[in-house]
Amino acid sequence: MARKITYQQAINEALDQEMARDQTVIVMGEDNAGGAGSPGEEDAWGGVLGVTKGLFHKHPGRVLDTPISESGFIGAAVGAACNGMRPVAELMFVDFMGVCFDQIFNQAAKFKYMFGGKAETPVVIRTMYGAGFRAAAQHSQCLYNLFTHIPGLKVVVPSNPYDAKGLLIQSIRDNDPVIFMEHKVLYTMEGEVPEELYTVPFGEAAVVREGDDVTIVAIGRMVGFAQEAAASLQKKGIHCEIIDPRTTSPLDEDTILESVENTGRLVVVDEANPRCSMAADIAGLVAQKAFAALKAPIEQVTAPHVPVPFSDALEDLYIPNAAAIEAAVTRVKEYR
Amino acid sequence: MSETLNRESLLEAYRTMRTIREFEERVHNDFATGEIPGFVHLYAGEEASATGVCMHLTGDDYIASTHRGHGHCIAKGVDPVGMMAEIWGKATGTCKGKGGSMHIADLAVGMLGANGIVGGGGPLICGTTLAAKIRGDRTVGVCFFGDGASNQGTIFEAMNLATVWNLPAIFVAENNGYAETTSSTWSVACDNIADRASAFGMPGVIVDGFDFFAVHEAAGEAIRRARDGGGPTLIEMKLSRYYGHFEGDQQTYRADGEVQKLRETKDCLLQFRKRVTANGEITGEQLDAIDAEVGALIDGSVAKAKADPKPSAADLMTDVYVSY
Ligand SMILES: Cc1ncc(C[n+]2csc(CCOP(=O)(O)OP(=O)(O)O)c2C)c(N)n1
Ligand SMILES: [Mg+2]
Numbered sequence: 098m099a100r101k102i103t104y105q106q107a108i109n110e111a112l113d114q115e116m117a118r119d120q121t122v123i124v125m126g127e128d129n130a131g132g133a134g135s136p137g138e139e140d141a142w143g144g145v146l147g148v149t150k151g152l153f154h155k156h157p158g159r160v161l162d163t164p165i166s167e168s169g170f171i172g173a174a175v176g177a178a179c180n181g182m183r184p185v186a187e188l189m190f191v192d193f194m195g196v197c198f199d200q201i202f203n204q205a206a207k208f209k210y211m212f213g214g215k216a217e218t219p220v221v222i223r224t225m226y227g228a229g230f231r232a233a234a235q236h237s238q239c240l241y242n243l244f245t246h247i248p249g250l251k252v253v254v255p256s257n258p259y260d261a262k263g264l265l266i267q268s269i270r271d272n273d274p275v276i277f278m279e280h281k282v283l284y285t286m287e288g289e290v291p292e293e294l295y296t297v298p299f300g301e302a303a304v305v306r307e308g309d310d311v312t313i314v315a316i317g318r319m320v321g322f323a324q325e326a327a328a329s330l331q332k333k334g335i336h337c338e339i340i341d342p343r344t345t346s347p348l349d350e351d352t353i354l355e356s357v358e359n360t361g362r363l364v365v366v367d368e369a370n371p372r373c374s375m376a377a378d379i380a381g382l383v384a385q386k387a388f389a390a391l392k393a394p395i396e397q398v399t400a401p402h403v404p405v406p407f408s409d410a411l412e413d414l415y416i417p418n419a420a421a422i423e424a425a426v427t428r429v430k431e432y433r
Numbered sequence: 434m435s436e437t438l439n440r441e442s443l444l445e446a447y448r449t450m451r452t453i454r455e456f457e458e459r460v461h462n463d464f465a466t467g468e469i470p471g472f473v474h475l476y477a478g479e480e481a482s483a484t485g486v487c488m489h490l491t492g493d494d495y496i497a498s499t500h501r502g503h504g505h506c507i508a509k510g511v512d513p514v515g516m517m518a519e520i521w522g523k524a525t526g527t528c529k530g531k532g533g534s535m536h537i538a539d540l541a542v543g544m545l546g547a548n549g550i551v552g553g554g555g556p557l558i559c560g561t562t563l564a565a566k567i568r569g570d571r572t573v574g575v576c577f578f579g580d581g582a583s584n585q586g587t588i589f590e591a592m593n594l595a596t597v598w599n600l601p602a603i604f605v606a607e608n609n610g611y612a613e614t615t616s617s618t619w620s621v622a623c624d625n626i627a628d629r630a631s632a633f634g635m636p637g638v639i640v641d642g643f644d645f646f647a648v649h650e651a652a653g654e655a656i657r658r659a660r661d662g663g664g665p666t667l668i669e670m671k672l673s674r675y676y677g678h679f680e681g682d683q684q685t686y687r688a689d690g691e692v693q694k695l696r697e698t699k700d701c702l703l704q705f706r707k708r709v710t711a712n713g714e715i716t717g718e719q720l721d722a723i724d725a726e727v728g729a730l731i732d733g734s735v736a737k738a739k740a741d742p743k744p745s746a747a748d749l750m751t752d753v754y755v756s757y
Contacts, residue, residue: 128615134619165582406530407528408744
């Protein structure tokens with residue numbers, strides 16, 4: 098059996114191996130080593146949750162701490178990408194995109210098109226997202242849909258350690274700006290991950306489970322909940338097919354459409370708020386392109402249209418869960 | 434300087450600093466047992482700053498705070514009992530359990546919120562003080578921010594704007610030496626954050642943030658000037674946090690014994706006690722009595738927070754203009 102490591106270790110390993118392979122790969126972010134100018138340990142944190150720990154000593158001069166100046170250093174990563182580097186910049190929590198979004202969506206995203214194809218911007222912005230840490234409204238959001246809306250950006254949402262490693266390596270080698278979304282609750286998830294370098298291509302969904310009754314499209318942490326729901330539904334004789342898009346931009350439309358052509362029923366599971374979400378987008382796609390195959394209305398299982406609450410009592414209600422997915426699948430299965 | 438502080442004010446200052454300290458020590462202990470959820474950043478060690486500044490403010494003046502906001506809240510008059518319940522995620526909390534430690538706010542007492550976004554408060558204080566200026570009501574606004582936040586674009590923009598519009602704003606940079614693990618001697622490109630004031634056309638002062646009296650004097654001058662239409666000031670407090678960046682931080686980036694030494698030699702409460710009892714203004718017994726009262730208050734706040742109910746399911750969907 099292959100070696101098992103965590104999602105967090107998979108990300109660290111992808112960075113480490115790519116830095117070793119390619120000297121133009123640099124890593125930067127707040128406390129990505131940690132301890133700059135301080136009297137104690139260097140590499141004290143390796144990022145706020147330790148994801149970049151150890152890279153500082155292994156790759157001297159290529160792991161940069163930054164002041165708390167996101168516009169400055171995210172923009173610098175974009176500029177360095179225009180000048181021969183492959184920077185991996187860390188935006189600690191995706192919620193902080195608010196203070197640096199211009200450098201991402203007006204600058205990095207637009208260069209190639211706006212300059213008539215004359216620019217490449219091979220920058221990766223790694224960022225942590227998602228609810229579940231009792232981290233409240235400004236540290237828990239699920240904003241991949243905002244990036245997905247912007248032409249020119251690629252958006253990656255790994256749901257497990259294997260994909261995290263392969264997709265991050267692909268992100269670093271890709272010549273377009275990539276937003277790499279890491280769900281904070283998944284960092285401790287273990288899975289089989291090859292030691293060697295490999296890539297997972299963009300725009301290729303994974304069929305996580307096969308089934309003929311209902312298609313479930315789930316993103317990021319929601320893939321695990323969909324699997325839980327499907328296992329329980331299996332016992333009731335309902336066979337779900339689970340699709341993990343893995344990248345929301347580009348989106349693998351074909352795999353989703355083919356599955357719905359077969360099942361005729363769709364539940365989309367998305368941790369984000371519902372309006373202008375990936376759930377709405379995928380539901381729209383299927384309604385438009387697989388209308389004739391549908392045997393029931395499409396269900397969307399999402400967070401409600403409210404900010405993420407702090408109290409555990411509320412946050413647990415906020416996050417979509419396996420029970421909600423199971424109920425939605427049952428509804429579409431029993432429709433008429 | 435302490436001429437302006439009568440006995441009553443001195444006792445009030447001590448009570449505020451002691452309340453903050455006691456509050457933070459209790460949160461620290463309770464966090465260690467795993468009972469408090471989320472990210473918690475403690476203000477212990479920095480009490481003189483919030484207290485010395487906020488003593489000059491009324492309920493009509495605004496402050497904007499940071500992720501390390503408990504001290505600012507208490508000094509501005511937010512009820513510690515509600516704060517404790519908020520931190521415990523209870524329905525009786527200051528923000529009904531929806532905000533937590535990083536988002537305690539109470540507009541009724543001019544507390545515009547702790548903030549999860551570093552540097553988020555600067556522009557907001559430009560706004561509250563713009564409103565004050567247009568109304569001509571002589572109120573002011575104080576933006577507290579850290580050394581790390583001092584490198585954030587929002588803070589630069591806010592300081593420039595405050596001078597351009599001649600706003601009654603005071604920028605209080607609490608330089609506790611670190612932003613997470615990163616030293617301010619590394620992240621701040623000039624020697625002192627206060628040195629940047631001249632670039633924004635405002636006075637800049639450096640204050641020993643462990644010394645309540647120094648803070649009180651410097652803040653008083655800046656706040657008077659702002660009330661009189663004299664525009665913004667940048668005050669840099671040199672101080673330290675006694676605990677980690679957040680609870681759970683192992684702090685390997687700090688020097689051995691760093692905090693212990695500060696606690697023994699610089700602590701704001703010890704310094705204060707020494708000074709006011711030495712010159713006979715206040716007796717040690719009076720301060721001990723405050724210690725006991727504050728201890729009881731915080732004990733009560735914890736007991737209540739533990740016993741209080743959590744928010745109910747219906748609360749999830751309220752306080753937003755539309756929810757579905
Ligand atoms: C825009 C933004 N960037 C980064 C963070 C993560 N973060 C939270 S507190 C902090 C350090 C702040 O340091 P400082 O301003 O010195 O305040 P201190 O914690 O020392 O009180 C960082 C980097 C954040 N919350 N918001
Ligand atoms: Mg600091």
